[in-house]
Amino acid sequence: MKNTEAIEPTKELKISSPPTGFQVIAREFMKDKLAMFSLISLIIVIGGIYIWATQIDQTQLMRISLRDKLAAPGDKFWLGADKGGRDILGQLIIGARNSLNIAIAVTVITSIIGVAIGLVTGYFGGWIDNIFMRIIDFFITIPSLMIIIVFVSIIPKYSIIEFIMIMSLFLWVGTARLIRSKALSESRRDYISASKTLGTRNFTIIFKEMMPNLSSILIVEMTLNFAGNVGLETGLSYLGFGLPPSTPSLGTLVSYANDPYIMENAWWNWLPASLLILLLMLGINYVGQAIRRSADARQRLG
Amino acid sequence: MWKTIIRRVLVMIPQLFVLSLLIFIMAKFMPGDPFTGLITPETDPARIEELRIKAGFYDPWYVQYVNWIGNAFQGDFGRSYTFNVPVSNLIGDRALNTLWLALLSTFLLYLIAIPLGVLAGRFQDSFLDKSIVFYSFIVYAIPTFVLGLINLFFFGYELGWFPTSGTVDIKYDSGTAGYLWSKFYHILLPAITYALLATTGVIQYLRTEVIDSKSMDYVRTAKSKGIPINKVYSRHIFRNSLLPIAAFLGFTITGLLGGSIFIETIFGYPGMGQLFIQSVNGRDYSVITALVMLFGFLTLLGSLLSDIIMSIVDPRIRID
Amino acid sequence: MSFMQIKDLKVHYPIRGGFFNTVVDNVHAVDGISLEFEKGKAYGLVGESGCGKSTTGKSIIGLEKITSGSIIYEGEDVTNKVRGRNTAYNRDIQMIFQDAHSSLNPRKRVQDIIAEPIRNFLKLSPGEERKRINELLAIVGMSEEARLKYPHEFSGGQKQRIGIARAIASNPKLIIADEPVSALDLSVQAQVLNFLKDIQEEYGLSYLFISHDLGVVKHMCDNISIMYKGRFVESGNRKDIYTNPQHIYTKRLLSAIPEVNPNDREERKKIRRAVEVDYLTNHHNYYDENGRVFDLQPVSETHQVATSAQNKGGI
Numbered sequence: 001m002k003n004t005e006a007i008e009p010t011k012e013l014k015i016s017s018p019p020t021g022f023q024v025i026a027r028e029f030m031k032d033k034l035a036m037f038s039l040i041s042l043i044i045v046i047g048g049i050y051i052w053a054t055q056i057d058q059t060q061l062m063r064i065s066l067r068d069k070l071a072a073p074g075d076k077f078w079l080g081a082d083k084g085g086r087d088i089l090g091q092l093i094i095g096a097r098n099s100l101n102i103a104i105a106v107t108v109i110t111s112i113i114g115v116a117i118g119l120v121t122g123y124f125g126g127w128i129d130n131i132f133m134r135i136i137d138f139f140i141t142i143p144s145l146m147i148i149i150v151f152v153s154i155i156p157k158y159s160i161i162e163f164i165m166i167m168s169l170f171l172w173v174g175t176a177r178l179i180r181s182k183a184l185s186e187s188r189r190d191y192i193s194a195s196k197t198l199g200t201r202n203f204t205i206i207f208k209e210m211m212p213n214l215s216s217i218l219i220v221e222m223t224l225n226f227a228g229n230v231g232l233e234t235g236l237s238y239l240g241f242g243l244p245p246s247t248p249s250l251g252t253l254v255s256y257a258n259d260p261y262i263m264e265n266a267w268w269n270w271l272p273a274s275l276l277i278l279l280l281m282l283g284i285n286y287v288g289q290a291i292r293r294s295a296d297a298r299q300r301l302g
Numbered sequence: 303m304w305k306t307i308i309r310r311v312l313v314m315i316p317q318l319f320v321l322s323l324l325i326f327i328m329a330k331f332m333p334g335d336p337f338t339g340l341i342t343p344e345t346d347p348a349r350i351e352e353l354r355i356k357a358g359f360y361d362p363w364y365v366q367y368v369n370w371i372g373n374a375f376q377g378d379f380g381r382s383y384t385f386n387v388p389v390s391n392l393i394g395d396r397a398l399n400t401l402w403l404a405l406l407s408t409f410l411l412y413l414i415a416i417p418l419g420v421l422a423g424r425f426q427d428s429f430l431d432k433s434i435v436f437y438s439f440i441v442y443a444i445p446t447f448v449l450g451l452i453n454l455f456f457f458g459y460e461l462g463w464f465p466t467s468g469t470v471d472i473k474y475d476s477g478t479a480g481y482l483w484s485k486f487y488h489i490l491l492p493a494i495t496y497a498l499l500a501t502t503g504v505i506q507y508l509r510t511e512v513i514d515s516k517s518m519d520y521v522r523t524a525k526s527k528g529i530p531i532n533k534v535y536s537r538h539i540f541r542n543s544l545l546p547i548a549a550f551l552g553f554t555i556t557g558l559l560g561g562s563i564f565i566e567t568i569f570g571y572p573g574m575g576q577l578f579i580q581s582v583n584g585r586d587y588s589v590i591t592a593l594v595m596l597f598g599f600l601t602l603l604g605s606l607l608s609d610i611i612m613s614i615v616d617p618r619i620r621i622d
Numbered sequence: 623m624s625f626m627q628i629k630d631l632k633v634h635y636p637i638r639g640g641f642f643n644t645v646v647d648n649v650h651a652v653d654g655i656s657l658e659f660e661k662g663k664a665y666g667l668v669g670e671s672g673c674g675k676s677t678t679g680k681s682i683i684g685l686e687k688i689t690s691g692s693i694i695y696e697g698e699d700v701t702n703k704v705r706g707r708n709t710a711y712n713r714d715i716q717m718i719f720q721d722a723h724s725s726l727n728p729r730k731r732v733q734d735i736i737a738e739p740i741r742n743f744l745k746l747s748p749g750e751e752r753k754r755i756n757e758l759l760a761i762v763g764m765s766e767e768a769r770l771k772y773p774h775e776f777s778g779g780q781k782q783r784i785g786i787a788r789a790i791a792s793n794p795k796l797i798i799a800d801e802p803v804s805a806l807d808l809s810v811q812a813q814v815l816n817f818l819k820d821i822q823e824e825y826g827l828s829y830l831f832i833s834h835d836l837g838v839v840k841h842m843c844d845n846i847s848i849m850y851k852g853r854f855v856e857s858g859n860r861k862d863i864y865t866n867p868q869h870i871y872t873k874r875l876l877s878a879i880p881e882v883n884p885n886d887r888e889e890r891k892k893i894r895r896a897v898e899v900d901y902l903t904n905h906h907n908y909y910d911e912n913g914r915v916f917d918l919q920p921v922s923e924t925h926q927v928a929t930s931a932q933n934k935g936g937i
Contacts, residue, residue, distance in 0.1 A: 190725035
C-alpha cells in the first residue's frame with residue numbers, strides 16, 4: 001500500500017465515478033509503463049494487421065508459382081516464399097487476421113454463453129445450479145483438445161464457421177464456472193437482497209444490478225480468454241485441425257516447420273509466424289494481467 | 303476420508319459413461335470402418351460385407367455400444383487397421399514412452415520451479431524476484447508448440463545439442479548403458495520444454511505461500527527465538543509451503559496429457575499423443591476411441607489424485 | 623386492530639450429510655413464532671446472535687422461504703408469495719439492512735438507488751420522480767447534491783440514511799429494520815435512531831426492530847419479544863419486559879445490561895449472581911428436556927411468557 005492517498009478519488013475528481021470500472025483500469029495503465037507499452041504495441045500491431053490485410057488480394061497471394069519455391073527473403077519477397085512459391089509476408093498478415101477474427105468470435109460467443117449461464121446458476125442456485133454444475137464438471141474432466149480434434153476431422157463441409165462453433169462448444173465452461181462462483185458470492189450481498197425486497201424482477205437484478213459489479217472480472221476473463229483462444233486456434237491449425245488448408249493461418253505457417261528440411265533450411269517459412277504468435281500472446285496476456293491487478297484493489301500500483 | 307474418496311470414484315463412473323457414449327457416437331460419424339483398410343482391388347466386396355455382418359456392423363447402435371464397452375472392459379479395444387495390431391498392444395508400447403517423458407518432465411518441473419518459487423518469495427520485490435516473476439509470465443503466455451519448435455530449432459538443429467526426433471539411436475543394443483543414455487538423451491529436450499511450460503503454476507503458488515508465511519506467527523516466533531534466517535526458511539517456511547505443492551501433481555498429469563499431443567508431434571517422439579494425431583489422420587477409429595477414453599480416464603484420475611492429496615495435506619479442504 | 627398477522631412461522635434449513643448427501647436433520651432457525659402488527663407501532667425483536675431474529679425478518683419480507691405457518695396481510699395470505707412489483711404487500715413492507723454499505727449497489731448513483739422502489743411501485747413521470755427523490759433526500763436530511771454521487775463517497779451514517787430514504791420511498795406501512803444501527807459509531811447511532819423515530823411519528827409507520835441491544839430496543843419499541851433458539855421466550859410491552867420480566871432468560875439478559883453508575887456496583891453483582899442461581903435452579907420450568915423453549919402462556923393482557931404448563935399457576 002504505497003500510495004494510499006492516491007486511492008482517494010473523490011477529492012481530486014469533480015464528477016463522481018464508481019469505485020471500479022474503466023477509470024480505475026485507465027489509472028492503472030497510466031501507472032504501469034510496461035502495461036501501457038504492451039497495450040499500445042498491441043493496438044498498433046493488431047490495427048496494422050487489419051489495415052494491411054485489406055490491401056492484399058488473397059487469390060493472387062495463394063497462387064502457386066513453383067519458380068519461387070522456398071525463395072529466401074529478398075526484394076521480391078520480404079520474408080521469402082513457401083514451398084508453393086507463395087509470399088510468406090502476405091500469408092502472415094492474412095493468417096494473423098484470420099486467427100484474430102476466430103479468436104475474437106470464439107471469445108465473444110463463449111463469454112456470452114458463459115456469463116449468461118454463470119450469472120443465472122450463481123444467482124438462483126438450487127436445482128438449476130446443480131444441473132449445470134454437473135454439466136460443467138463433465139466438460140472440465142474430458143480431454144477437450146482431443147475431442148475438438150476428432151470433431152474437426154469428422155465434420156463434413158468444414159469451414160471457419162464450423163471451426164468457431166466447435167471451439168466455442170468446449171470453451172464456454174471455464175467462463176461459466178468463474179462467473180458462477182463470483183455471482184454466488186455477489187448474490188449473497190445485501191444490495192441484491194435489497195433489490196429483491198424492492199420488487200425488482202430477477203432478470204433485472206441479474207443483468208442490471210449484479211452484472212455491472214462483475215464487469216472488471218469479466219474484462220479480465222475475456223482478455224485472457226482471447227489470448228488463450230489465439231493460442232488454441234494457432235495450435236490446432238498447426239496440428240492440421242484448424243482452418244482449412246486453403247485459408248492462411250498463423251498455425252498453418254508454423255506447421256511448415258514439420259518438414260525437417262524447411263525447419264532447418266528455410267526458417268523464414270515458420271519462424272516469423274511463431275514470433276508473431278509469441279508477441280501477440282505476451283502482449284494480450286500482459287494487458288490482461290494489468291487489468292486484473294487494477295480490478296483487485298490489493299494489487300493496484302496506484 | 304475413505305468415504306469421500308469412494309464417493310468421488312462413484313461420481314467418476316457416470317462421467318466416464320457419458321464420455322464413452324460421446325466417443326462412441328463420434329466414432330459412428332467417422333467416415334469408413336475397420337474394414338475399409340482391408341479393401342484392395344483383389345478383395346471380394348462380398349467377403350468384406352460378410353466380415354462386417356460378423357463384426358456386428360449392422361446391429362442396432364446400442365448393441366454395438368454394449369459390445370464395445372464390454373470388450374473395452376476386458377482390455378480389448380479392437381484392432382488398429384493402419385498398424386494391423388491389437389489396439390491394446392499398440393497403445394501399451396506408446397504409453398510407456400509417454401510415461402517416461404511424463405516422469406522426467408515432472409522431475410525437471412519441480413527441480414526448476416521449487417528453488418525459483420522459494421527464492422522469489424524470500425527476496426520479494428528484489429530484482430531476482432522480478433526476474434523470476436517475469437520469467438514465469440513468459441512461459442505462461444507462450445503456447446506449447448511455439449516454445450517446442452523454437453527449442454527444437456535452436457538446440458536441435460542450429461546448435462545440434464540434442465537429437466531432433468525418435469526415442470533412441472538405432473546403433474545401440476537394448477539393455478546396454480549406451481542404449482539407456484541415448485533414450486534419456488532423446489527425452490531430455492521434450493521434457494525440458496514441457497517442464498519449463500508448466501513451471502508457472504508451481505512458482506506462483508510457492509511464491510505467494512512463502513510471502514504469506516513470512517508474516518505468520520510461527521515464523522515470527524522462530525525468528526525471535528534467534529533461529530538463523532536460513533534455517534527459518536529451510537525448516538519452517540519451506541516445509542509448510544511444500545506440502546500443498548504435492549497437490550499439483552494431479553494437475554501436472556492432466557496438463558501433460560494435453561501437452562503431449564503437441565510435444566510428441568514436434569519432437570517426433572512416438573508416444574500416445576503422436577499416436578493420436580497419426581490415428582486421426584489415418585482415420586484409425588478403434589485407436590482414436592481407445593485413446594480418448596484412456597486420456598479421459600487419466601484426466602479424471604489426475605484431478606482425483608490432486609483432491610485426495612490436497613485433503614490429506616490440508617484437512618480444512620473437504621472434497622465433496 | 624392489526625393489519626398484519628404472523629401465525630406459527632417456521633423456517634427450517636435442511637442439514638445434508640451421510641454418504642448420499644441426504645437430509646439428515648433440520649436446523650430450526652425459526653420455530654413457531656406469532657406476531658401481530660398495528661399501525662404506527664414499533665415492535666422489537668431481541669436475542670443473542672444466531673437466535674433466528676434476522677431470519678424472522680427476512681422470511682417476513684420474502685428473502686427466506688417459510689417452511690410452515692402463515693403471514694396474513696390485510697386479510698390476504700401472502701406466505702411465500704413471489705415478490706413482484708404489482709402486489710400491495712411488497713410495496714407496503716420494506717426493509718433496512720444492517721450493513722448499509724453492502725446494501726447499496728456500488729455501481730449505482732444515489733438517485734438511481736432511491737429511484738428503484740419508485741420505478742417499481744409508483745410509476746411516476748420523470749419529473750415527479752425527480753421531485754420525489756429530492757423530497758426523500760430532504761426527509762433524511764441530505765442535500766440534493768448527493769443525487770449524483772456513488773455510495774462509497776458517503777460515511778456510514780449517511781449511507782444508512784440513504785438506505786432509509788429508499789425504504790420509505792414507496793410509502794410503506796411496515797419497515798423491517800434488521801440491526802439498522804449496530805454497524806455505526808455510537809454517536810451516529812443515536813442520530814439515526816432519533817431520526818427513525820421522527821419519521822415513524824410523521825408518517826404513522828410500523829417497525830419491526832431487530833436488535834441485540836436492549837437499550838436501543840427500549841428506546842424505540844412499544845412491544846418487545848425476546849427470542850431464544852428460534853422461539854419467543856417472552857413477549858410484552860416495554861413496561862412488562864423491563865420492569866416485570868418473568869422468564870429466566872429475559873432476567874438474565876436484563877441483568878447483563880451494563881450500568882454507568884459505579885456506586886452500586888457490588889449490589890448489581892449480587893443481583894446478577896441471584897439471577898444466575900435462579901436460572902440454574904428453575905431451568906426445567908422454562909425449557910423442556912431437549913432445551914426447547916415452551917409455548918407462550920399469557921400472564922396479563924399484554925404480557926406472555928414461555929413456561930411449562932405446571933409452572934403456569936406458580937407465577
